[in-house]
Amino acid sequence: MISLPRRLTAPEPGWSTETDVVIVGSGIAGLTTALHIARHSPLRITLVTKDILAAGSTPWAQGGIAAALGAGDSPEEHFADTIVAGAGVCDEAAVRVLVREGPAAVRELAQIGARFDRAGDGSLSLTREGGHHRNRIAHAGGDATGAEIERALVTRVLDATDVEVIEHALVLDLLRTDAGQIAGLTLHVMGEGARDGVGAVHARAVVLATGGIGQVYASSTNPSVSTGDGVAAALRAGAVVRDLEFVQFHPTVTWLGARSRGQQPLVSEAVRGEGAFLVDEAGTRFMQGVHELADLAPRDVVAKAIVRRMGEQDAENMWLDARAFGEEKWRVRFPTILASLRAHGIDPVRELIPVVPACHFASGGVRTDLSGETSLPGLFACGETACTGVHGANRLASNSLLEGLVFGHRIADAIVRRLGEPQAPPAPAAPAAPGSLLDDALRPRLQQLMSEHVGVLREAKGLAAAADGLADLAADGTDTTHGTHGAGGLPAPSTEPAPPTAPATEPAPATENWEATNLLTVASALVLAAQCREETRGSHWREDFPDRDDGSWRGHLNLTLDKSGSPLCTFERDDFGLNAPLKGGKR
Numbered sequence: 001m002i003s004l005p006r007r008l009t010a011p012e013p014g015w016s017t018e019t020d021v022v023i024v025g026s027g028i029a030g031l032t033t034a035l036h037i038a039r040h041s042p043l044r045i046t047l048v049t050k051d052i053l054a055a056g057s058t059p060w061a062q063g064g065i066a067a068a069l070g071a072g073d074s075p076e077e078h079f080a081d082t083i084v085a086g087a088g089v090c091d092e093a094a095v096r097v098l099v100r101e102g103p104a105a106v107r108e109l110a111q112i113g114a115r116f117d118r119a120g121d122g123s124l125s126l127t128r129e130g131g132h133h134r135n136r137i138a139h140a141g142g143d144a145t146g147a148e149i150e151r152a153l154v155t156r157v158l159d160a161t162d163v164e165v166i167e168h169a170l171v172l173d174l175l176r177t178d179a180g181q182i183a184g185l186t187l188h189v190m191g192e193g194a195r196d197g198v199g200a201v202h203a204r205a206v207v208l209a210t211g212g213i214g215q216v217y218a219s220s221t222n223p224s225v226s227t228g229d230g231v232a233a234a235l236r237a238g239a240v241v242r243d244l245e246f247v248q249f250h251p252t253v254t255w256l257g258a259r260s261r262g263q264q265p266l267v268s269e270a271v272r273g274e275g276a277f278l279v280d281e282a283g284t285r286f287m288q289g290v291h292e293l294a295d296l297a298p299r300d301v302v303a304k305a306i307v308r309r310m311g312e313q314d315a316e317n318m319w320l321d322a323r324a325f326g327e328e329k330w331r332v333r334f335p336t337i338l339a340s341l342r343a344h345g346i347d348p349v350r351e352l353i354p355v356v357p358a359c360h361f362a363s364g365g366v367r368t369d370l371s372g373e374t375s376l377p378g379l380f381a382c383g384e385t386a387c388t389g390v391h392g393a394n395r396l397a398s399n400s401l402l403e404g405l406v407f408g409h410r411i412a413d414a415i416v417r418r419l420g421e422p423q424a425p426p427a428p429a430a431p432a433a434p435g436s437l438l439d440d441a442l443r444p445r446l447q448q449l450m451s452e453h454v455g456v457l458r459e460a461k462g463l464a465a466a467a468d469g470l471a472d473l474a475a476d477g478t479d480t481t482h483g484t485h486g487a488g489g490l491p492a493p494s495t496e497p498a499p500p501t502a503p504a505t506e507p508a509p510a511t512e513n514w515e516a517t518n519l520l521t522v523a524s525a526l527v528l529a530a531q532c533r534e535e536t537r538g539s540h541w542r543e544d545f546p547d548r549d550d551g552s553w554r555g556h557l558n559l560t561l562d563k564s565g566s567p568l569c570t571f572e573r574d575d576f577g578l579n580a581p582l583k584g585g586k587r
């Protein structure tokens, strides 16, 4: 059984500061929350982010942000599409909040300076993506929506005098009082002067907005900062994490060869929304007949169809045909994607685009209520780090920027109501004993295990191999499962060199090793959840349990760490709201 640290090994804080609210992360979720607290209260706000402000997923978002903004559209129709994509396990109350509060939140974003693309009459130009039955995706700069939203929010936050921004500040662990209330966090700042090295920020509320977990896999659309730090810190502090098995693989990520790893260039679904379609090795369209929406079916359906066809044809990738757009449409509508493809030697105006599914989005995360508060009093989670329940088993395209925006407002409201005026934060209790770090040299093995065995298609043998491999890495840095291949993983980087041998010395407290340890924590919890859910639902596909089983599995897997650092999984049934024991008990 794997034992994960309950606290990261790090030097004792050499400095400390106090504030009312500390927000971790500077994507749409963190920036929106900071901005709205600053607008509506005198509270002191500290926003910390581990790289520069614009380093997260938000600036990479291409397609846009979904909301019922068009003539004839309605929140009810957006609700219906979201629920269908979520495959029976969306939190309907959370979805209602999302679709009802979404249109006003997007309009407000435009008012504070985000320049969305507009039609000739000045109305928002709206496009379609997979799973949507209406044109309801607002976009900016053609395919540069996230970059424009980030620019607008960063400008406003830097103007807000009540928000102190600390860049290059990697959050390590959460602090709690003896009574369990959140009391701040520890962090490592690569700075100068008084705030350099490990320190502590004492606060009355903490908002985790650390984005996704994409770096858990060998290839992902997520940037390098997406190492699941917020989810791992929440687990270590005792919070409940939910729905981690539901990882969305984007169907059309540019295939750059078996050796390519890390962040891979995305070809937005909006390209298919504008008429591009998938073909196989023989040039045959294969999505027609698979789903009524064909190439615009929900992402899990398209990703599975691609992986299956790749298996049937023993192919490394499938192909996207967008040649009918012509040069002008490519240049005006998708300038960022066009430039990225051409930089990799692919000319989509004349050639087919090689594509393959890659890890894209974590539908699960730190469990929250409708105000964004987690199971720990005073700890909030927002954006991709959170599990509000809006995505269920599969996120509907372009609902994630919207989630960060809508719930960022709600968290701000809850914090303003709760904290009122500035006040001294509570004293933290003595922290847990620190545990061993994972050597970052082992990160490629961890990612390879996940891509081989816990990808689009999963089965018991591969999942067990992943769990064993992760436990080996945690125990002594070796991996005895090397060479064991699961039945349905993504094309794994099989050309990788042999796994590294055990590190000779204890890994030093350093950014790479803290991140690697966070990846191990998230990966271990994710594998456990994927093993436990013995059915196929949404983005979780079990080859050995190919059917959806509402009788046994309509509900959620809640994950926590026990005292010894082993992940625990319990099943919470949707219809009864009871904590039912898992089939086979806790693992």
Ligand SMILES: Cc1cc2nc3c(=O)[nH]c(=O)nc-3n(C[C@H](O)[C@H](O)[C@H](O)COP(=O)(O)OP(=O)(O)OC[C@H]3O[C@@H](n4cnc5c(N)ncnc54)[C@H](O)[C@@H]3O)c2cc1C
Residues within 6 Å of the ligand: 024, 025, 026, 027, 028, 029, 030, 048, 049, 050, 051, 053, 054, 055, 056, 057, 058, 059, 060, 061, 062, 063, 064, 065, 066, 145, 146, 169, 170, 171, 172, 209, 210, 211, 212, 221, 222, 223, 225, 226, 227, 229, 230, 266, 360, 361, 382, 383, 384, 385, 397, 398, 399, 400, 401, 402, 404
């Ligand atoms: C290529 C791509 C295209 C996408 N396209 C779309 C789209 O068209 N529409 C859509 O709705 N969604 C899209 N998504 C998903 C969407 O972009 C993300 O879900 C969303 O931006 C997440 O926002 P966030 O604020 O939660 O996290 P992020 O924007 O990822 O921000 C996380 C922040 O936390 C910081 N951080 C992380 N760890 C720490 C730590 N330990 N200490 C301090 N700071 C930390 C990071 O540096 C970063 O600032 C796309 C994602 C990608 C990768």
